[in-house]
Amino acid sequence: xxxxxxxxxxxFVIAGLLLFSVGLFxxxxxxMMFSDTFEVYAEFSQLAGLQSRAMVRVAGxxxxxxxxxxxxxxxxxxxxVKLRVREDLHQLLRLDSVASIQTDxxxxxxxxxxxxxxxxxxxxxAHGTIRSREPFDLAAMxxxxxxxxxxxxxxxxxxxxxxxxxLTALSTTATDAQTLINDIGTEVRAITTxxxxxxxxxxxIVAGVRQGRGSLGKLANDDEFYDKVKAIAGEAERAVGNxxxxxxxxxxxxxxxxxxxxxxxxxVGDLQQSLVAARETLSDLADNSEALKRxxxxxxxxxxxxxxxxxxxxxxxxxxxxxxxxxxxxLRVWVSSAVLFETDASGRERLTDDGRARLDSAMAPFVDxxxxxxxxxxxxxxxxxxxxxxxxxxSRAQMVRDYLVGKFGLDAGHVATMPLGHExxxxxxxxxxxxxxxAVFVEKTSx
Amino acid sequence: MTMTVExxxxxxxxxxxxxxxxxxxxxxxxxxxxxxxxxxxxxVAEGRGFVILGRSGTGKSVALRHIVGLVRPDSGxxxxxxxxxxxxxxxxxxxVRRQIGFLFQSAALFDSISVGENVAFPMRRHTPxxxxxxxxxxxxxxxxxxxxxxxxKMPGDLSGGMRKRAGLARAMALDPALLLVDEPSAGLDPIxxxxxxxxxxxxxxxxxxxxxxxxxxxxxxxxxxxxxxxLHEGRIAAQGPVQVLEQSDDPLxxxxxxxxxxx
Amino acid sequence: MLExxxxxxxxxxxxxGEFAVFAGNAARxxxxxxxxxxxxxxxxxxxxLRSAPLIAASGLAVGVVLSMHTRASLERFGxxxxxxxxxxxxxxxxxxxxxxxxxxxxxxxxxxxxxxxxMRVTEQIDALEASAVDAFRYLVVTRVVACVIAVPILTxxxxxxxxxxxxxxxxxxxxxxxxxxxxxxxxxxxxTDYVPATMKTMVFGFLIATVSSFLGFNTTSGTxxxxxxxxxxxxxxxxxxxxxxxxxxxxxxxxxxxxxx
Numbered sequence: 001x002x003x004x005x006x007x008x009x010x011x012f013v014i015a016g017l018l019l020f021s022v023g024l025f026x027x028x029x030x031x032m033m034f035s036d037t038f039e040v041y042a043e044f045s046q047l048a049g050l051q052s053r054a055m056v057r058v059a060g061x062x063x064x065x066x067x068x069x070x071x072x073x074x075x076x077x078x079x080x081v082k083l084r085v086r087e088d089l090h091q092l093l094r095l096d097s098v099a100s101i102q103t104d105x106x107x108x109x110x111x112x113x114x115x116x117x118x119x120x121x122x123x124x125x126a127h128g129t130i131r132s133r134e135p136f137d138l139a140a141m142x143x144x145x146x147x148x149x150x151x152x153x154x155x156x157x158x159x160x161x162x163x164x165x166x167l168t169a170l171s172t173t174a175t176d177a178q179t180l181i182n183d184i185g186t187e188v189r190a191i192t193t194x195x196x197x198x199x200x201x202x203x204x205i206v207a208g209v210r211q212g213r214g215s216l217g218k219l220a221n222d223d224e225f226y227d228k229v230k231a232i233a234g235e236a237e238r239a240v241g242n243x244x245x246x247x248x249x250x251x252x253x254x255x256x257x258x259x260x261x262x263x264x265x266x267x268v269g270d271l272q273q274s275l276v277a278a279r280e281t282l283s284d285l286a287d288n289s290e291a292l293k294r295x296x297x298x299x300x301x302x303x304x305x306x307x308x309x310x311x312x313x314x315x316x317x318x319x320x321x322x323x324x325x326x327x328x329x330x331l332r333v334w335v336s337s338a339v340l341f342e343t344d345a346s347g348r349e350r351l352t353d354d355g356r357a358r359l360d361s362a363m364a365p366f367v368d369x370x371x372x373x374x375x376x377x378x379x380x381x382x383x384x385x386x387x388x389x390x391x392x393x394x395s396r397a398q399m400v401r402d403y404l405v406g407k408f409g410l411d412a413g414h415v416a417t418m419p420l421g422h423e424x425x426x427x428x429x430x431x432x433x434x435x436x437x438x439a440v441f442v443e444k445t446s447x
Numbered sequence: 448m449t450m451t452v453e454x455x456x457x458x459x460x461x462x463x464x465x466x467x468x469x470x471x472x473x474x475x476x477x478x479x480x481x482x483x484x485x486x487x488x489x490x491v492a493e494g495r496g497f498v499i500l501g502r503s504g505t506g507k508s509v510a511l512r513h514i515v516g517l518v519r520p521d522s523g524x525x526x527x528x529x530x531x532x533x534x535x536x537x538x539x540x541x542x543v544r545r546q547i548g549f550l551f552q553s554a555a556l557f558d559s560i561s562v563g564e565n566v567a568f569p570m571r572r573h574t575p576x577x578x579x580x581x582x583x584x585x586x587x588x589x590x591x592x593x594x595x596x597x598x599x600k601m602p603g604d605l606s607g608g609m610r611k612r613a614g615l616a617r618a619m620a621l622d623p624a625l626l627l628v629d630e631p632s633a634g635l636d637p638i639x640x641x642x643x644x645x646x647x648x649x650x651x652x653x654x655x656x657x658x659x660x661x662x663x664x665x666x667x668x669x670x671x672x673x674x675x676x677x678l679h680e681g682r683i684a685a686q687g688p689v690q691v692l693e694q695s696d697d698p699l700x701x702x703x704x705x706x707x708x709x710x
Numbered sequence: 711m712l713e714x715x716x717x718x719x720x721x722x723x724x725x726x727g728e729f730a731v732f733a734g735n736a737a738r739x740x741x742x743x744x745x746x747x748x749x750x751x752x753x754x755x756x757x758x759l760r761s762a763p764l765i766a767a768s769g770l771a772v773g774v775v776l777s778m779h780t781r782a783s784l785e786r787f788g789x790x791x792x793x794x795x796x797x798x799x800x801x802x803x804x805x806x807x808x809x810x811x812x813x814x815x816x817x818x819x820x821x822x823x824x825x826x827x828x829m830r831v832t833e834q835i836d837a838l839e840a841s842a843v844d845a846f847r848y849l850v851v852t853r854v855v856a857c858v859i860a861v862p863i864l865t866x867x868x869x870x871x872x873x874x875x876x877x878x879x880x881x882x883x884x885x886x887x888x889x890x891x892x893x894x895x896x897x898x899x900x901x902t903d904y905v906p907a908t909m910k911t912m913v914f915g916f917l918i919a920t921v922s923s924f925l926g927f928n929t930t931s932g933t934x935x936x937x938x939x940x941x942x943x944x945x946x947x948x949x950x951x952x953x954x955x956x957x958x959x960x961x962x963x964x965x966x967x968x969x970x971x
Contacts, residue, residue, distance in 0.1 A: 008759060009759060012754065012863070013863065019866045019867065020908065024905070026892065512836070517836050
């Protein structure tokens with residue numbers, strides 16, 4: 001009776017097993033179970049979530065899988081990752097091939113990318129170890145940068161002490177020492193300002209990255225971004241190098257002076273050169289970190305912390321009270337043009353000494369506020385046309401800004417000028433003003 | 448009642464269990480709170496026709512199922528040809544069961560296989576016979592019940608009487624010495640019923656098969672029963688040949704025996 | 711009232727206990743000879759092979775629908791290229807096994823419940839016993855073995871039919887080639903996603919067969935009882951599969967941590 005069913009049922013079971021094996025084969029095919037493979041090793045101190053059986057790509061081609069991950073024996077040792085790679089791609093793996101851990105897409109799995117090496121380099125032997133690049137940990141990277149920049153600040157303090165001591169000693173003998181002291185003092189101040197600013201910015205970024213680590217996956221895969229961060233780190237290190245040099249020079253200067261021999265000026269000249277180099281490097285660094293701040297992913301961190309992109313605020317927005325949010329109120333000091341400016345022979349206005357003194361005293365209530373507080377110099381001027389009003393009020397605001405930034409070492413990123421014409425709603429003189437107003441937007445809770 | 452006990456005591460004392468095809472020894476059985484069999488003892492002699500009578504729901508079928516071990520007594524023992532079937536399980540139980548044929552009330556043919564395969568089923572299971580011999584024997588069995596044209600038919604396509612006959616052919620497939628029949632007349636017209644009775648009678652007379660028949664059909668009982676026992680409310684109300692029951696003191700028994708065919 | 715509730719609870723607990731013994735016996739006897747080979751083959755045919763068309767057709771449909779849904783959601787992230795992989799992953803890991811399990815608990819569960827129920831009320835099970843055949847071994851163990859073998863096979867058919875259905879939908883939407891589709895479909899699946907998920911359906915098969923057989927085997931009260939046994943076989947085997955699945959998935963994650971990734 002059931003005898004005729006036996007072959008049918010047998011076929012059913014066998015077909016089922018076959019189908020199941022086909023599935024296994026399709027998986028196995030990708031896993032290179034059935035083709036020639038060889039093994040190489042790569043070492044990482046940080047796995048970034050890489051698991052065994054993860055995919056391996058050689059120059060972007062699916063080429064095998066991570067077979068095992070050997071745990072490090074000591075904290076300083078590294079994870080040893082065994083990669084099984086298709087034999088037919090062996091010729092691409094050279095001694096200068098670099099393995100790195102990457103993420104597949106925005107949210108994908110981790111895989112190991114192996115860049116193919118250069119033609120001149122010899123092939124990696126089976127069971128050999130290829131070079132590796134550590135997975136890019138954003139927070140760690142920024143932290144290291146912050147440390148480096150802190151080092152800049154510390155170093156510059158040492159340098160300043162050394163330089164001051166040297167130059168004070170020198171000034172008794174060298175006639176032009178006073179000038180040098182002034183020049184070097186300016187450089188040192190510029191370096192300190194820049195490095196403090198960079199440190200502050202980086203700290204905000206590090207904190208932000210730590211909070212929002214997950215959302216930053218894309219940055220880690222963005223080459224341009226990676227390069228920028230690398231450049232900043234490099235610059236910071238170079239700046240430290242320059243400063244060390246400056247420090248050496250200062251020490252040499254003192255030694256030479258005490259030994260009372262050698263051309264003092266040349267030693268001081270070396271010192272000055274080193275300082276200039278350091279300042280330039282640091283100003284590049286400041287530019288780069290400024291660019292980083294404007295990266296759309298980081299912007300949020302700065303806005304939350306009260307940073308404003310003052311350049312982005314138009315005159316119209318400003319008039320409408322863009323900076324007077326519910327957390328901030330404005331403190332204004334009105335300074336009349338009669339005190340500030342005089343007209344020179346060419347008909348252009350310039351700051352008078354009285355004007356400078358007036359500005360110095362006008363700044364007095366503001367110096368207590370944090371460096372991050374937005375500071376706006378409003379320019380006001382009478383004129384026949386709106387153009388004339390605009391141009392004159394702008395040149396007045398800029399003159400005052402330049403003076404204040406130079407004099408008080410203000411953070412240029414937080415000082416803006418606003419040419420506002422003749423109208424001044426809040427003015428003490430019937431809704432018009434001729435001169436400038438210094439406006440600071442302070443947090444309501446801060447006082 | 449008194450008589451039964453004496454008979455049983457006599458036979459137990461004599462130790463002549465060989466002579467008994469079936470023996471129930473103080474069997475009691477309850478389903479839930481309902482006592483179906485209450486201290487029943489009876490002997491069925493080898494080669495005889497033994498009929499268990501009673502109204503519906505008096506435990507006749509339950510008694511029959513005890514004999515083949517489908518139901519186990521709560522207390523008491525059941526012997527089949529000297530083996531205590533109520534204490535057996537596994538292979539020993541199967542060995543005893545192979546000596547018993549059972550014709551169920553509904554014939555209980557296996558729906559999924561043909562009539563012929565139904566009859567062949569016990570042969571295939573329990574004998575080493577080759578396919579050809581099985582086929583011959585099945586044909587013989589089917590012929591004996593008049594179904595030799597219906598080997599390939601499925602049980603669903605048969606009438607009630609044919610099913611019963613096919614069931615009988617299957618029950619007799621291994622030529623058992625003991626045939627248990629549950630309500631042979633149930634659901635059949637009187638003529639078909641008589642045909643079945645004739646077949647059963649033929650088995651007893653020609654092959655010496657011991658019959659234990661449960662029925663409430665008096666004509667069948669008269670025809671097949673060398674000895675009858677009537678159950679009432681789980682107890683034996685009367686026992687003996689037809690004449691004894693007909694002349695019973697118990698009006699219930701007399702009334703039952705006087706009733707004609709009750710389908 | 712309370713008394714009634716208590717006695718009901720006791721009855722249910724007793725049935726659970728009975729079922730546990732029943733299932734335990736089924737498991738034990740399916741490993742110990744004698745094996746009812748012929749009957750097992752018949753059950754493989756009835757329960758396994760004859761379920762294949764249902765499973766294949768359902769698999770195709772599920773694949774098409776799943777593909778349309780994953781397309782709708784993945785398109786938002788611009789990740790259409792993940793559709794085959796996502797679909798195959800979903801099918802192989804969970805949708806295939808569970809859908810196949812539920813479909814089969816409907817088809818096989820109802821079949822076994824009704825067949826054994828009918829055999830019980832028409833005394834066929836007694837007839838087997840009376841013919842010196844171990845009805846439990848002959849009827850229950852054979853079905854359990856057949857289900858344990860057939861359900862993983864049918865699940866595999868479901869998986870492939872589903873992936874094929876996904877291909878049909880994908881083909882209609884983007885005209886992707888079969889080769890590329892299959893390569894993408896299997897690009898993310900590991901053996902640990904595939905093998906344990908398929909093997910767990912052996913447990914599904916065991917549950918379907920034992921639950922339905924238990925209900926069918928213990929049918930009472932005539933034809934009405936057969937209908938009830940059949941319905942309850944479907945309901946209870948479906949529930950037992952869903953509950954068991956939770957435990958099985960947890961167990962698989964515990965045994966194969968990679969499968970959780």
